[in-house]
Structure formats: structure tokens, C-alpha cells
Amino acid sequence: MTQLQVSMCLMLDTFEKYARTDGDPNSLSKSEVKTLLEKEMPEMISGAKDKKAVDDLVKALDFDGDGVVDFEEFMAVVAALTCCFRGVATKSKK
Numbered sequence: 001m002t003q004l005q006v007s008m009c010l011m012l013d014t015f016e017k018y019a020r021t022d023g024d025p026n027s028l029s030k031s032e033v034k035t036l037l038e039k040e041m042p043e044m045i046s047g048a049k050d051k052k053a054v055d056d057l058v059k060a061l062d063f064d065g066d067g068v069v070d071f072e073e074f075m076a077v078v079a080a081l082t083c084c085f086r087g088v089a090t091k092s093k094k
């Protein structure tokens with residue numbers, strides 16, 4: 001597999017690893033989102049320890065408003081974060 005393919009598989013695996021804990025592997029519930037952020041993006045959640053902040057975060061990620069974060073919504077967030085990261089990484093290279 002190419003590096004990009006490996007990255008794609010990693011994103012799928014990461015989503016499924018956290019999504020399946022409540023028995024529904026196709027979406028992330030509020031608590032699954034919280035666990036994923038705590039484990040995979042600790043600096044993102046450091047300011048969001050209280051319940052209201054996590055609720056707001058899930059609301060922001062849940063584009064279709066069904067109360068859970070599906071894979072498309074998860075990928076949109078990862079893509080947006082990757083773009084932010086690129087901005088930071090490009091700046092620090094200069």
C-alpha cells in the first residue's frame with residue numbers, strides 16, 4: 001500500500017475503533033466523540049473538559065443534526081483540521 005492508502009486505512013480504523021464501543025459502528029455518539037478527542041487529539045479537548053463544551057463540539061461536528069457524528073462528518077472535521085495543521089506546518093518551515 002502507498003503512504004496515502006495507509007493513511008486512509010488509519011482514518012477508517014480510528015473512526016471504527018471509537019464508533020463501535022456502543023454497538024453502532026457507523027456513528028460516533030457524544031461520549032464516543034469525547035473519548036476519540038481525548039485519546040487522539042488531547043490538545044483539542046484540553047479546553048473542553050466540561051460537558052457543555054463537549055455538547056457544543058458535537059453540535060458543531062454534527063452537520064445534519066441527527067445527534068451523532070457519522071463517517072462523512074468525521075472526515076470533514078479531519079480534513080478541516082489537516083488544512084489548519086498544514087497552515088501551521090508551512091508557517092513554521094519558513
Ligand SMILES: [Ca+2]
Binds near residue numbers: 020023024
Ligand atoms: Ca457508535
Ligand SMILES: [Ca+2]
Binds near residue numbers: 062065066067073
Ligand atoms: Ca450527524
